[in-house]
Amino acid sequence: MHEKLIFEHSAPGRSADAQYPRVPVEAPVPAALRRASPPLLPEVSELQAVRHFTRLSQLNFSIDTHFYPLGSCTMKYNPKACNQYAMLPEFINRHPLAPESTGQGILQILCELQDMLKEVTGMRGVSLTPMAGAQGEFAGVAMIRAYYKARKDFARIEIIVPDAAHGTNPATATMCGCTVKEIPTLPNGDIDLDSLQAAVGPQTAGIMLTNPSTIGVFERHIDDLRRIVHEAGGLLYYDGANLNAILGKVRPGDMGFDVIHMNLHKTFSTPHGGGGPGSGAVGVSERLLPFLPVPIVGRESDRYRWLDEKDLPQTIGRLSNFMGNTGVLLRAYIYMRMLGRDGMQRVSEFATLNSNYLAARLRVAGFELAYPERRASHEFIVTLRHEAHEWGTNAMDFAKRLLDYGFHAPTTYFPLLVPECLLIEPTETESKEELDAFVDAMIAIRHEAETEPDKLKGAPWTLPVRRLDDVRAAKQLDLTWKAA
Amino acid sequence: MHEKLIFEHSAPGRSADAQYPRVPVEAPVPAALRRASPPLLPEVSELQAVRHFTRLSQLNFSIDTHFYPLGSCTMKYNPKACNQYAMLPEFINRHPLAPESTGQGILQILCELQDMLKEVTGMRGVSLTPMAGAQGEFAGVAMIRAYYKARKDFARIEIIVPDAAHGTNPATATMCGCTVKEIPTLPNGDIDLDSLQAAVGPQTAGIMLTNPSTIGVFERHIDDLRRIVHEAGGLLYYDGANLNAILGKVRPGDMGFDVIHMNLHKTFSTPHGGGGPGSGAVGVSERLLPFLPVPIVGRESDRYRWLDEKDLPQTIGRLSNFMGNTGVLLRAYIYMRMLGRDGMQRVSEFATLNSNYLAARLRVAGFELAYPERRASHEFIVTLRHEAHEWGTNAMDFAKRLLDYGFHAPTTYFPLLVPECLLIEPTETESKEELDAFVDAMIAIRHEAETEPDKLKGAPWTLPVRRLDDVRAAKQLDLTWKAA
Amino acid sequence: MPFIPHTEDDIRTMLEAIGAPDIDALFEEIPANLRAPGLPGVPPALNEMEVGRLMADFATRDGRPLNFIGAGAYEHHIPSAVWSIVTRGEFYSAYTPYQAEASQGTLQLLYEYQTMMASLTALDISNASLYDGASGLAEACLMAVRANRKSKSQRILLPVALNPTYRDVVQVIAGNQNIAFELLPYDQKGGQTLVSALDQYTGQDITAVALQQPNFFGTLEDVDAATDWAHANNALMIGVVNPTSLAVLKPPGQWGKLGADIAIGDGQPLGVPLSSGGPYFGFMATRKEHVRQMPGRIIGRTLDLDGKSGFTLTLQAREQHIRRAKATSNICTNQGLLVTAATIYMSLLGAKGLAQVAATSMQRTQQLVDALTRVPGVRLAFDRPRFHEAVLLLDRPVKPVLESLARRGIIGGADISARFPSLGAALLVCATETRTLADIDTYAQALTETMRNSAAAA
Amino acid sequence: MPFIPHTEDDIRTMLEAIGAPDIDALFEEIPANLRAPGLPGVPPALNEMEVGRLMADFATRDGRPLNFIGAGAYEHHIPSAVWSIVTRGEFYSAYTPYQAEASQGTLQLLYEYQTMMASLTALDISNASLYDGASGLAEACLMAVRANRKSKSQRILLPVALNPTYRDVVQVIAGNQNIAFELLPYDQKGGQTLVSALDQYTGQDITAVALQQPNFFGTLEDVDAATDWAHANNALMIGVVNPTSLAVLKPPGQWGKLGADIAIGDGQPLGVPLSSGGPYFGFMATRKEHVRQMPGRIIGRTLDLDGKSGFTLTLQAREQHIRRAKATSNICTNQGLLVTAATIYMSLLGAKGLAQVAATSMQRTQQLVDALTRVPGVRLAFDRPRFHEAVLLLDRPVKPVLESLARRGIIGGADISARFPSLGAALLVCATETRTLADIDTYAQALTETMRNSAAAA
Ligand SMILES: Cc1ncc(COP(=O)(O)O)c(C=O)c1O
């Protein structure tokens, strides 16, 4: 299936006339500020637009159509109710600056969401404003910096990250004006505490940690690790992208973390939308409370109101023009209310069950697990180094061939420390049958790798396009369409 | 793409638990009336259901994805606004028996719709209750019968239909207890008035006519035809499935018709939903007013209320449990308001332009038009008798091969009087580019018919299934799934 | 031009290809004396924004009162997933699946639906829908006449306790074909149809007997006895059923010794919103041997050229397209999209969920009855087991009470006193699983006040 | 179990395959002292029906007042087609298109979006979105520092007439990297930024100048002069723009002699509902030569193994996945779904529709200003040409007036007096094409009464 570009459906003078004011109005713009020629927007009928974008949508894999075990991304079912009730006219037509008296309903929702997130994380305060995980990280590291600045401890600008960390961790540290120090992971998946001990010092602002880490195992020596960092005077940052693994089982606050961001668009199942929006709500321990980004919802007897710079004079400030991705927050709230306290625990239980089951079955089928002696968390890593070495079929080849079998590929080549890796996260919402079918596909592909490796190297064969040339894309940049 | 049956996704004990009351309740049913074993409904998770039905949907052609020139079906764009505003919570949650005082909004809408349909058809009264075209026909013929019964003219039970008539016409006549007399169409597409003259008599209840007829031409001698039937004491029924052809150009009421049904799900663009719902509103001339089916909306100064048997004691009565397919009526209303008086005229103009253009291009390309000397109405017929005769590729083969080219097939083998026919109705919402692409496909297929006829006979090749065995379906009935 | 893609250039080129000077020329075959002068009576166009505002204004005017009416249309929870999938363009904007290969989505879904309905009714087969329950019963009566070869009388027995509008509709639709309908009375104390009333027909030529379970009053009927009587007297048994109830009630296919022959009903409770009256859909199921007498579309599974299984419309030879004047029915367009909703709904709820909905609705109605009959001036009409509706008798006319409740935002039930004058001031109420105890309390309080005030006024 | 498909059988089989006695054993690596005792503080589960009712109750409480605020988020008509397509599962529930071949729908759409935004801003290229306009400006400032190799100062000039929250956010995000922001004052009479204020910086090392068009007050800025000044002084020019306005206003790429270097803004007006504050999206466009300094995802067209064209994420080497601590930004997840909405919106409106929206909004705001300034105690703050917002000055504090209007169902504007104390009691109002003359009249009357009553009370 091929779909032309929308511009190729365009014809001068055509338009979806029902969609804008009919009476022609001349914009009273002074000549010097007026646009000279119209922008190149498509000129199509409403049907053409609907048909084009509907057809485009069908070219995607998605949770609603495919198993999507993309590690570190928690691609679970997004309940339709979350969308339906978040899109109630009163919520989506509300202007963010309307008086609080006209928004007590939504303020109560957000306040309750803050409270539930505190409970889930074991933190003391929560701010919902960060608009994605990375912005949550930013808020977190910025709070750490603000904390030290407030203590006049200006030397602490170094952020430690394990080599398995997600790229946003070091990138965030840099954005916050910190320097980054990387420490290695041991072959057993735990962090090398000796290296950590060696790395900390009076320059240490903190460590950013995902636990379970992005290699899919729980850091067993978290107590020691915390002690080392805290004793060195640093703070502990919890990258909560993987909260799906531990919901109700262990709380970052109880582990001693000082600050956390949560990817509500993962654990709390707001959709990922083909690239967002997300929400990176942050939680903090007592000592970072004053620095939370604003606005935050406060309750005063039975009234709710926004707390701002006046209420939190030490706040790191604002990260968005209003109060973050409210629509995403509504979806997370609805999801959490439908799960309730027991449902949330089940999330981590069944995410972990699915992950360990899939790992066990793949191992039996002859695949090499990167950390075979460890319990998998909600995700785990297969390394295809043997397959790559023996048959020349690498992780990318397996990934692309999986698409032909009707499965979205796991995350490939991340974390970077495991060669030819597939990071596989089935999530709790997938059935055993789906997992079994995935294993069957992996086995079949492995057989192909041995007997007909070109089937993998040429894959995918059945999708709208064959394998795309990424090198060409970057070298011969073609980023916008131009009329022929 | 293949999708298992929903039952094959099922596993005992699985369910979408968020969707029903959690607290187990035992139904207090006396033992003798209790169900002994549960019905075989699927046991699937919410994700499984969503994924299954989403994937199923992708196996369909539809207006939103494909050009769909199905003659007599008026597959035009269904504006998304019609669905959105018809689904406002107040409308869809309203109980039909709620007091009229709580439904003045919707009653006003329906009343205005009645008025617009009167204007569009030139009839004196309208009832919105019939739930599809065929039920509108039923109401129409039932009114004719009621009219004669009221006049004690019991002999008039014969309904005349042209041979080109849609199957619902004769079937309806039978359901109303009438007998059916068929009259032929002339080679030029007009009705054979001599046969008509010969057919009418004291037994004639009326004639059912589509104009333009289902062969896609306007009956030029409609004045004579009307005279013949009226002089014989019969009434004229207008099958308004094809109103798209004449909107604002000529009105059935002005042509002298006594009763009409309208397929709102065609001309007024409510969606067809893969088989309905429709709406077959009926309009009548003065003399049939007392017989309209109830309920009808009446206005009394600024109040609206339902008129029922008490208001229309001679009514043929009720055709549905409430007031017909209200949701469909809302969509038609919204569509009509967005078109307005000028937009409605444009409908017939551009539907006719598209049809004549497509006919002209196909003729130039070597296809035989069934009525080449006539103007096409909103649809027209191609006969593939030469192609069938010379290359053994019949209309069905062309239809199936068109699917491979990404076009829904036109209506095939209807009307029955034209051999190997394709009844093609492009509608006004398709662009010239789309029509041109269709012509290109027809030309390519014709070339294949000549050079590689098996490409047609084996078609389709690229759809979820190859050509299906209809004979087997009817002979070895498999109408429900049974667990293996 | 709204919804029309033609540019000036397109129009010119197209007219040239046609060889017509202008668009008007395309209409030249219409006699000049008949040409309409446009449509001055239709209002000018609004754009989508304006029409959206207009519709929102209408809707706001009608509001969202708290509903306690059933009477043939039931307010159940509808999972968000249902309509978000139903309104996908591929389902919403497709036609009847005439080209099977290009409509496998709809066809497979309908096959799944047929399977579910057959199982729910405990009959062999189901069609792909009729318009609604009322017209469906008319079709069932016509079908019974065709299917019951042993009977020549065209006499069909209908209960008085049947939904009275169903009776009206049956009369209108089947009445033109000389079918005689005779009425079976109900017990004034229990509300159930008097099976003993069948005795007078024993030995006569009766084509069919219909029974509604639960009946219009919500009362449960003695379906076994009636079914056995019918079969003993060579009559077919037609069961008119509420699909939700079938999760807990004995299905028609198991009524009596042999089971009912035809089951029909309104599918609205299965995921279709109240929608101010429609569109809903009628379902029909029957035994294998009657399949060729069944009206409506039927989907069959078959094989394609490669031997792969697929789905297609089948037994079309019964239908009007082919059979024309001899068709089993004139129905063509049915209620496909609503069936789509019902199929998704049943898949989500499963047997367990549907039973929970049924049982909870029964419980809620009992709670409602308990609360309302505590209000002075209100008593219960019938004492027999019921499903999720009940008839209450008031000590004063129903209509003003309902109007007063409506002003308080409560739709208090259906006034059935005009249709059942012998009952007096009768109010049919319903509470499904969507009504909370708080809702019931709100109603009871409002009714108490209403009754107090109007009593005071009287 | 809501959203979990496991049967008891499944669980047993799976645990066997794993070799674990129970699910709890899977968590055995978590130190016992850290194990949480569940989540008692989270309320128990509601089913979908209950949560639907709850949300509807919250929503009803907030109501649907008539809105006259803009201030960075604008209420425009959104065609129904937009969100009915955006919420299709294939768009809604897909991840970032890492597997290009399985994500051609999203990728092609983003490529189309980039083309539209480049054209709308009259710049060469666009990224695939940032979080919002405010954080987008922060990214633009950081990018300017990277891109302007001639400048070492990290000094950036921002106008006071810039949306004040944008200024706050820029400070928070870019402030940690030692960028110094200096402020350009505005003309008290016209509301436009004083280009003459740039003179004092002539010859200094300035990294970039930003100007918002229209500015926060709605006033149109002299963008040409500012841009030319920037380029003459080796500074980059950053244009902060409202995308709707670009249908009628000179686009950043054409400001001054050379055009602005970076355009950023909030894409919300393009088909994204107000949504109580978000999600919206930030857009960014720039010149070709800066592409490797641009933050955010970029989609490129390339060829597949068969030479067929397709789309893929490109230039990922700038991003955190690969570049880690040296990435152009930490942004990863962006606002893809909103971009989907905007792309469909722009396709439906086209250049003509967007210009009509812009022009009608300007007209409506003028009509609003005319109507409101007729109310005693209300006058217009600035006399220069504006887009679709205006600052009104009241003769009394703004907040109580807004509260009083809110009680009448009117959201009367944004109180900007705290952020711009020198203006006094300043109210920023906006009327887009969605406000009718009747709406404006309703507002004017309510304001008249409010002012009369509070004056009387004073
Ligand atoms: C472990 C981890 N940390 C951080 C992030 C960043 O989150 P976001 O993409 O929402 O910015 C992600 C997700 O991509 C992640 O997987």
Ligand SMILES: Cc1ncc(COP(=O)(O)O)c(C=O)c1O
């Ligand atoms: C000419 C004609 N008449 C009548 C009908 C029957 O309408 P419906 O399918 O709505 O019952 C149709 C449509 O199928 C038709 O095309």
